[in-house]
Amino acid sequence: MPTDAPSPPLIRARGLTKRFGSFTAVDAIDFDVAPGEAFGFLGPNGAGKTSTMRMIGCTSPASGGTLTVLDMDPATRGPEIRGHLGVVPQQDTLDEELTVRENLVIYGRYFGLSRAECGRRADELLEFAQLTERRDSRVEPLSGGMKRRLTIARALINEPDVMLLDEPTTGLDPQARHLLWDRLYRLKQRGVTLVLTTHYMDEAEQLCDRLVIMDKARIVAEGSPRQLIEQYSxxxxxxxxxxxxxxxxxxxxxxxxxxxxxxxxxxxxxxxxxxxxxxxxxxxxxxxxxxxxxxxxxxxxxxxxxxxxxxxx
Amino acid sequence: MSAATAVATGQPRRSVPRAWHLIERNLFVYRRTWTIIVSGFFEPLFYLVGIGFGLGRLVGDVTGPAGQPIPYAVFIAPALLATGAMNGAVAEATFNFFFKLNFNRTFQSILATPLSVRDVAVGEIAWALIRGGLYAIGFMMVIAVLGLVRSPWAVLAVPAALLLGFATGAVGMAATSFMRSPTDFDLINIIVLPMFLFSATFYPIETYPEAIRGIVAFTPLYQGVALIRGLTVGVIGPEMLIHVVYLLAMGFIGLWVTSRRLDRILLK
Missing domain, CATH: 3.30.70.980 (YebC, transcriptional regulation domain)
Incomplete structure (x- = not known):
């Protein structure tokens, strides 16, 4: 399923497969993600979306097929690729022993940024995530929406080329979701490539330029939300x-x-x-x-x- | 090297500087909770006062490493130095490590950055060593002031304590990676407490019958105590190299197992 986009894909998968023992979580899927687009994996829980995201994020080795991310092979250049990614995992992995701002600063340090640069970016991102007032608060008492926004801010600390968002708004109330969508939309306008998974069709319609529908470890359809609706409904x-x-x-x-x-x-x-x-x-x-x-x-x-x-x- | 290892350990040469960020993270945490660290410094001090000086008055002199009589406090001070370093490293490498690994998902978030599982393992053990090392330095100053140090070789006692911390911390961390729930920590107590009491810490190993000596001599704490006692008392010999090799080997095996386990747990 090659894209119509003229530029070479940022992410390219051919026959990408993930097995856990005898269970096949991702079954030989093909897709391309072009620079600057918002690309979605839409499907129910257990369709293989998260496994696919983890392979792209270089924290889970592929069991078969080929995958290139930013023209590199995750099997050999994982750390280098991860240096260019911003990852928002499905479950928050914020450091609960640290404050809101410390979470951002130390995360920047993991990417090898200087302390001064981390501090500067952290303050900027706190503003972006509307968390400036909570900067010295512990993470634990934050609301679900705030934690998600902090997770997104954290993923932006290295100014990533690609954002990987796994179920970014699952479990949030409608107001928190809309606030988050607004932030993601701004990122998209800045030219950040977004790759997201969701099982909410409204989220896919709101955010995705193009998406694949996954079911039972396979891709069953691909296109823009409008194309898909025209074609299948x-x-x-x-x-x-x-x-x-x-x-x-x-x-x-x-x-x-x-x-x-x-x-x-x-x-x-x-x-x-x-x-x-x-x-x-x-x-x-x-x-x-x-x-x-x-x-x-x-x-x-x-x-x-x-x-x-x-x-x- | 498995595929998973390759994913996470792409550029092993940069491992050491990257691992430093784990230490930085822990410094952030302890900036607020430094009292926890300070309490570990007093524990060996209490033993020294209570047992070394208190009980020591009843005991009088005991047989030192070279068969010479030495005051009881001089005898147990190096053992308490060793124990303090071990306890500091083990506390960090087991209990704290367990919660970061299983409940806080700290490492999952770190592995989404250029850091690898090896960086995590090296960084966490290095941090455990720093904590153990702080206790060793603090305690060393106290016993030096109290006149319980009998040789200039004692300057090597702190590095020796770090070596013991490395060995026990790394193995403790490897063991922790197999633990399923916090109740499993009872196992660690069952191992650490008898080791503390029976590793020729409070009396010479010659007190034991021949058959048991072999078992005692095999514990890492005995190896560390023998090494450090030799240095503070000033009895230097080639057998010290055996202690060093033993502890180094144990540490590297622990580090290797920890990396492998993290690989399996975190990079499925």
Whole structure:
């Protein structure tokens, strides 16, 4: 799946595989990440996203295939590659024995920066992460959103060429998520390449220029959010919710109303270019759903189409 | 070298300066909690006062390394110096190391930087040595002032104590990498406490029957005590080289096992 981008890829994987004993976490995947783009791995938990990120981050050796990061081989030049990466792991790994600012300063030291430079960058990043007021606080009492922002600030201390973000907003409340997205969007505008994993389709749509959908260790689709929706779904969806027990008795009564119908446990999804028209047609057939919601297709619908399952279960 | 090792140890030659940042990190932490370190300095001092001078009055002179009679306090001071250095290094290499490895995920975050598992292992052991070394220096000054040092060779007692700290710290760290829960630390106490009491620390090894001497002589603390006692009392001999080689070998084996284990645990 080569990209259309003219510049050579920053990250390139061919047949990349990760096995843990007899279990295959990542099964021969191919992808390229171009400089400056925001690239996403979208998929449910256990799809192999984190294993892929750890291989890119040079903290987990590949079991097969080839991987180059910044034109280097992680197997032989791990430390050098890591010097150019900013890693935001799924679970916070902040140093709880240190203060907010010390976390940034010492992290810069790990990258070999001078103390003065670390201090300068730390103050700048505290500002960026909106944590200046908490600079001398211990890490432990910070809220989940603050810890994530600090983790992102820490990952920026070496001015990385690529940011690896593994589930950056999982577990955060909506307000904290939006604040984080805003910060990531600013990074993207500065030209930082973002590689992120998520199982939230709205996050993928908000942040990713391009993404791959992963399921069961494999890549099942690739493209921009819009391309994927155009290719695998209709423009709109009518969601019908019937009283308990009714949905199972509708056999055939909806036939021909939509391009495609998905049966979820609690509702029916009718895919069509004009959702309103579908809703009207349902009514005309004498069917009385409890609620009708017409909306645009999302990546969630793409995922459902490709795998027969929902993303967040 | 496994694939995982290669990932983390790309440029081994730069290992030592990078490992320094681990020490820097620990200095940040202890800047606020320095009292913990200070308490370790007093422990051997209490033993020296209570047992060396107190009990020593009842004991009188004991047989020194070359068969000469020496005051009891002169006899046990080097042993307490050795024990203090060992305890400082082991505390850092076991308990603190365990929490960094298993609960704080400190090392996971460090391995996302250019540092490697070897840097982590070297840095952490070096830090453990610094802590043990501080105790050794402090205690050395005290016993020098109290007149318990009988030879200029004693200037080598602090490096010798560091060597003992290296050996016991590295092995302690390697053992800690196998531990599953904090309750496993009882095992370390079961090993360290009897070693402290029975490694010819408080009485000469000749006190034991022949058969047991061999076992006692095999403990790292005995090796360290014998080495340091020889230096402070001024009985120098070629057998000291054996102690040095023993402790160096033990330290490097511990360091090697620790690196391998960290590799397996952190770079899956």
């Amino acid at each position: 209709t423009r709109e969806v009518a969601e019908l919710r019937f009283p308990v027990g009714v949905q199972e008795t509708l056999d055939g009564q909806l036939a021909g109303l939509a391009d495609r119908i998905e049966h979820l446990p609690d509702r029916l999804l009718l895919y069509a270019n004009d959702g309103e028209a579908v809703a009207v047609a349902v009514h005309d057939r004498g069917l009385r759903p409890e609620t009708v919601l017409v909306r645009r297709s999302t990546l969630e619908d793409v995922f459902l189409r490709l795998t027969g399952r929902t993303l967040v279960e």
